Amino acid sequence: MTTSTTARPELRPDVDIRTRSHRIGCIGAGAIMADQHLAAYQLAGFPVVAIASRTEANARAVAERYGIPTVHGTPSELIADPEVEIVDIAFPPDQQPALIREALAQPHVKAVLAQKPLALDLDEALALRDEAAAAGKILSVNQNMRYDQSIRVLKQLLDSGALGEPVFAQIDMHAVPHWQGFLEGYDRLTLANMSVHHLDALRYLFGDPSEITTVVREDPRTTFEHEDGIVVSTLRFPGDVLALSVEDVWGGPREEGYDDDFFIRWRVEGTAGVANGTIGWPTGEPSSIRYASRTHTDGEWVSPSWDTHWFPHAFIGVMEQVQHAVETGGAPELSVADNVKTMALIEAGYRSIAEKRPVQLSEFAL
Structure with missing residues (x-):
C-alpha cells in the first residue's frame, strides 16, 4: 500500500469556550435542565443568575444544588428580571412560544435559547423566527446532537475530504426514550421529539434535503x-446523497430479567472512505467514531477517543454559541432561521405519513 501524502485532519470533538460572561436565567427544573443544562454550565463556568419553574419548590431545590442566587416564583418574573441577559427555556413546546414572546419583548433580554421542537408546528416556528428578527433579538434552538462529539468529528472528516464525496448515510436507533408526560396531549410523538435530533444532524452534515419519505407503526x-x-x-440530499433515519423506540421487551441491547449507531460511506460510530446516550458511555480513508489513513481504520459525553457536555457547546453571539452581535450557529428548515423537514415527514408518498421540501414556503 502506498503512503498517503495527505495529513490527517486535526479533530476537535468539543468546542473551545470563547465567551462565558453573559448572565443566564433558566426556566424549568426538570431532568433536562437540572441534569444536563445546569451540569454543563457549571463545568463551563457560565454564570446562571436565576431560575424559575412551574413549581417554585422544584426550582428552589435545583437552585440549592447549583448555587443559583435567585429563585423566581414564576417564569414571567424571571423574564422580567433585569439581571437576566439570556433566557434559557426547558418547557413543553405548546407553552414555549408564549415564554419566547415575553422574553423578546424585554429590553434587557439579549438572547433566548429554546428547546426543540421549537413549536408544535411549522407555522408557529416561522412566526417566532420573524418576531425575533423584528425585535432584533437572538433566538437559538437547542439542537444539541450537533455538539455530540462523534457527530462533530464526523463533520470535520467530511469537510476535510477524508471520506471523499458522501454517498450513503444512516442513523440507526434501537432504544427507549423517556417520553415526558406532556407528550400524551399531542398528536405527534417520535418524529417531532426524537427523530428531530437525527434529521437535524443529517442536515448539519449534508445540507438541506430535497425530499423525505416517512413510514411509521405504533x-x-x-x-x-x-x-x-x-x-x-429516507432522505435525499445535495449530490444525490441517500440517507436513512431509523427511530425504533420499541427496541424489544423492556422488563425485569430481559437483557436489552439498546444502541444508537451511525454510518457514512463516501467515495474515499467510510466512518461509523455510536451515540453514547443509551449506554452512558462516550460517543465513538472509527474511520478509514484511502487518502488520509491509507485505508487503515483509525479510532479517535475522548472522555466527554453527549450528555451533558454537548450542552456546553449549545450555550457557548449563544454566549458568543451575544458578545459579538453575530448570528448563533443554532439560529432560528436555520431551525425552521429542520421544522419544515419534520412537517414534511408528517405529510409523507398522512399522504403515503415522498414529500418535496420545495412544497413548503420558508
Whole structure:
C-alpha cells in the first residue's frame, strides 16, 4: 500500500469556550435542565443568575444544588428580571412560544435559547423566527446532537475530504426514550421529539434535503394514543446523497430479567472512505467514531477517543454559541432561521405519513 501524502485532519470533538460572561436565567427544573443544562454550565463556568419553574419548590431545590442566587416564583418574573441577559427555556413546546414572546419583548433580554421542537408546528416556528428578527433579538434552538462529539468529528472528516464525496448515510436507533408526560396531549410523538435530533444532524452534515419519505407503526409499549411510534425516514440530499433515519423506540421487551441491547449507531460511506460510530446516550458511555480513508489513513481504520459525553457536555457547546453571539452581535450557529428548515423537514415527514408518498421540501414556503 502506498503512503498517503495527505495529513490527517486535526479533530476537535468539543468546542473551545470563547465567551462565558453573559448572565443566564433558566426556566424549568426538570431532568433536562437540572441534569444536563445546569451540569454543563457549571463545568463551563457560565454564570446562571436565576431560575424559575412551574413549581417554585422544584426550582428552589435545583437552585440549592447549583448555587443559583435567585429563585423566581414564576417564569414571567424571571423574564422580567433585569439581571437576566439570556433566557434559557426547558418547557413543553405548546407553552414555549408564549415564554419566547415575553422574553423578546424585554429590553434587557439579549438572547433566548429554546428547546426543540421549537413549536408544535411549522407555522408557529416561522412566526417566532420573524418576531425575533423584528425585535432584533437572538433566538437559538437547542439542537444539541450537533455538539455530540462523534457527530462533530464526523463533520470535520467530511469537510476535510477524508471520506471523499458522501454517498450513503444512516442513523440507526434501537432504544427507549423517556417520553415526558406532556407528550400524551399531542398528536405527534417520535418524529417531532426524537427523530428531530437525527434529521437535524443529517442536515448539519449534508445540507438541506430535497425530499423525505416517512413510514411509521405504533409502538407496543407506548400506551397513550400516538400517530408515530416506530419511525423510518429516507432522505435525499445535495449530490444525490441517500440517507436513512431509523427511530425504533420499541427496541424489544423492556422488563425485569430481559437483557436489552439498546444502541444508537451511525454510518457514512463516501467515495474515499467510510466512518461509523455510536451515540453514547443509551449506554452512558462516550460517543465513538472509527474511520478509514484511502487518502488520509491509507485505508487503515483509525479510532479517535475522548472522555466527554453527549450528555451533558454537548450542552456546553449549545450555550457557548449563544454566549458568543451575544458578545459579538453575530448570528448563533443554532439560529432560528436555520431551525425552521429542520421544522419544515419534520412537517414534511408528517405529510409523507398522512399522504403515503415522498414529500418535496420545495412544497413548503420558508
